[in-house]
Amino acid sequence: MPKVGMEPIRRQQLIKATMAAIDEVGLADATVMRIARHAGVSAGIISHYFGGKDGLLEATMRQILSDLGTAVAARRRALADDSPRAHLGAIIDGNFDRSQVTGPVAKTWLAFWASSMHRPTLQRLQSVNDHRLYSNLCSQFRRLMPRQEARRAARGLAAMIDGLWLRGALTPEGLDADHARRLAHDYLDQLLAAHPSSPAS
Amino acid sequence: MPKVGMEPIRRQQLIKATMAAIDEVGLADATVMRIARHAGVSAGIISHYFGGKDGLLEATMRQILSDLGTAVAARRRALADDSPRAHLGAIIDGNFDRSQVTGPVAKTWLAFWASSMHRPTLQRLQSVNDHRLYSNLCSQFRRLMPRQEARRAARGLAAMIDGLWLRGALTPEGLDADHARRLAHDYLDQLLAAHPSSPAS
DNA sequence: TTTTATTGATTGAACGTTCAATAAAAAAAT
DNA sequence: ATTTTTTTATTGAACGTTCAATCAATAAAA
Numbered sequence: 001m002p003k004v005g006m007e008p009i010r011r012q013q014l015i016k017a018t019m020a021a022i023d024e025v026g027l028a029d030a031t032v033m034r035i036a037r038h039a040g041v042s043a044g045i046i047s048h049y050f051g052g053k054d055g056l057l058e059a060t061m062r063q064i065l066s067d068l069g070t071a072v073a074a075r076r077r078a079l080a081d082d083s084p085r086a087h088l089g090a091i092i093d094g095n096f097d098r099s100q101v102t103g104p105v106a107k108t109w110l111a112f113w114a115s116s117m118h119r120p121t122l123q124r125l126q127s128v129n130d131h132r133l134y135s136n137l138c139s140q141f142r143r144l145m146p147r148q149e150a151r152r153a154a155r156g157l158a159a160m161i162d163g164l165w166l167r168g169a170l171t172p173e174g175l176d177a178d179h180a181r182r183l184a185h186d187y188l189d190q191l192l193a194a195h196p197s198s199p200a201s
Numbered sequence: 202m203p204k205v206g207m208e209p210i211r212r213q214q215l216i217k218a219t220m221a222a223i224d225e226v227g228l229a230d231a232t233v234m235r236i237a238r239h240a241g242v243s244a245g246i247i248s249h250y251f252g253g254k255d256g257l258l259e260a261t262m263r264q265i266l267s268d269l270g271t272a273v274a275a276r277r278r279a280l281a282d283d284s285p286r287a288h289l290g291a292i293i294d295g296n297f298d299r300s301q302v303t304g305p306v307a308k309t310w311l312a313f314w315a316s317s318m319h320r321p322t323l324q325r326l327q328s329v330n331d332h333r334l335y336s337n338l339c340s341q342f343r344r345l346m347p348r349q350e351a352r353r354a355a356r357g358l359a360a361m362i363d364g365l366w367l368r369g370a371l372t373p374e375g376l377d378a379d380h381a382r383r384l385a386h387d388y389l390d391q392l393l394a395a396h397p398s399s400p401a402s
Numbered sequence: 403t404t405t406t407a408t409t410g411a412t413t414g415a416a417c418g419t420t421c422a423a424t425a426a427a428a429a430a431a432t
Numbered sequence: 433a434t435t436t437t438t439t440t441a442t443t444g445a446a447c448g449t450t451c452a453a454t455c456a457a458t459a460a461a462a
Contacts, residue, residue: 004427004428004439004440004441006440006441006442007441010441025319026316026318026319026320027229027315028228028229028316028319029319031416031417031418032417032418032419033417033418041442041443042442042443042444043418043419043443043444044419044420044421044442044443044444045441045442045443046418046419047418047419047420048441048442052418052419053417053418053419107318110314110315110318111315111318113311113315113367113371114228114311114312114314114315114316115227115229115315116371117227117308117311117312117370117371118226118227118229118230119227126371130371152384155368155380155384156361156384156387156388158364158368159361159364159365159367159368159381159384160357160360160361160364160388161364162364162367162368163359163360163361163362163363163364163365163367164360164364166314166360166363166364166367167356167359167360167363169318170314170317170318170327170331179356180360183353183356183357183360186353186357187357187361187388187391190388190391205405205406205407205461205462207406207407207408208407211407232450232451232452233451233452233453234451234452242408242409243408243409243410244409244410244452244453245408245409245410245453245454245455246407246408246409247452247453248452248453248454249407249408253452253453254451254452254453403462404461404462405460405461405462406459406460406461406462407458407459407460407461408457408458408459408460409455409456409457409458409459410455410456410457410458411454411455411456411457412453412454412455412456413452413453413454413455414451414452414453414454415450415451415452415453416449416450416451416452417448417449417450417451418447418448418449418450419446419447419448419449420445420446420447420448421443421444421445421446421447422443422444422445422446423442423443423444423445424441424442424443424444425440425441425442425443426439426440426441426442427438427439427440427441428437428438428439428440429436429437429438429439430435430436430437430438431434431435431436431437432433432434432435432436
């Protein structure tokens with residue numbers, strides 16, 4: 001079947017296969033051969049398109065982060081009003097969309113999260129993403145409260161989002177996105193309730 | 202140096218060395234030889250005392266969970282009053298003690314968390330521990346609100362605790378336990394504020 | 403002298419990477 | 433249109449490395 005212009009197709013195939021393999025047996029046992037089998041290709045092709053296993057893993061993490069960023073940005077762009085609460089709500093919803101919070105993506109994300117502690121490349125990606133979330137939250141809270149408090153609120157909401165999502169990834173039944181979203185929104189309401197310019201929702 | 206009664210000493214040594222190795226290079230690169238070197242012994246001894254690498258990893262996770270349980274239980278026993286708020290506060294504080302939230306323990310915990318998704322033995326340990334936390338939280342909230350709401354509150358607080366801790370494990374500077382504790386307590390206050398029999402703190 | 407604790411070289415399995423060989427499509431030539 | 437040539441995509445066996453586990457040998461206490 002070799003045709004011209006296979007590169008983007010194969011890259012996408014292999015990234016998806018990587019998530020499937022990690023979902024199936026975990027990052028530690030996601031060998032190149034298992035990933036290749038998921039994609040229906042041979043093991044050698046991975047080095048050809050990604051320079052090696054590490055390149056594929058990095059590309060996979062990039063894909064997940066990029067999907068997440070897209071989901072958040074789309075919801076913020078579609079916002080009716082420009083209030084801080086609306087933006088913060090959109091950020092929450094975007095984080096619980098996460099281009100399907102479905103099993104494979106969630107487990108892959110957590111696996112990368114853990115291994116980003118010791119792989120500089122992944123750590124950089126994770127750190128950039130993390131800073132973006134924090135800074136987005138912070139600048140919205142900043143419109144309603146002094147800097148110090150805004151920082152606290154941002155840290156709290158970020159922790160809540162990550163915590164809900166982490167627990168979702170670990171429970172065998174998977175994340176109940178609606179339930180998680182509701183808890184996060186409730187927390188957001190409580191954070192805003194103590195401050196003046198927040199209309200009762 | 203071989204003496205009689207080395208077993209408990211070596212076991213403790215090796216468990217500590219396991220955390221040190223995971224802190225240093227991550228679970229994936231924590232080989233038996235590296236762990237043994239950290240403990241100042243040979244690689245073969247691991248199989249002798251733990252039956253193999255898996256046995257050592259399981260024992261290490263058990264140790265962490267047991268330390269956590271001890272920290273929480275101690276604070277609850279030392280409580281002055283028996284109010285739900287006091288118990289919940291003690292649970293929070295115990296979780297942010299975690300027998301030192303210091304680097305090695307925190308990173309080891311997160312590493313196990315991630316790999317518990319695919320190792321049945323670790324998953325069982327993690328699940329038992331998780332259920333204990335949730336059920337403790339739930340029964341205290343239950344004293345102040347109807348079951349449905351108590352469940353929600355317990356889920357929310359558990360997520361907040363895990364989220365704060367997770368973020369702490371990932372930031373290079375490590376977890377700021379005081380700050381995390383304060384955020385969790387604030388959230389707890391907000392959860393309780395909406396309900397009758399909670400005196401203003 | 404017996405028992406207990408420990409070592410470290412060895413073994414076999416598993417892994418990622420490489421690369422010569424191959425197969426299929428595209429392009430060029432007839 | 434058909435054949436030939438070139439290009440692109442892919443394979444899978446071979447290689448070197450790394451790891452966990454084993455076990456005969458050893459060393460120190462009892």
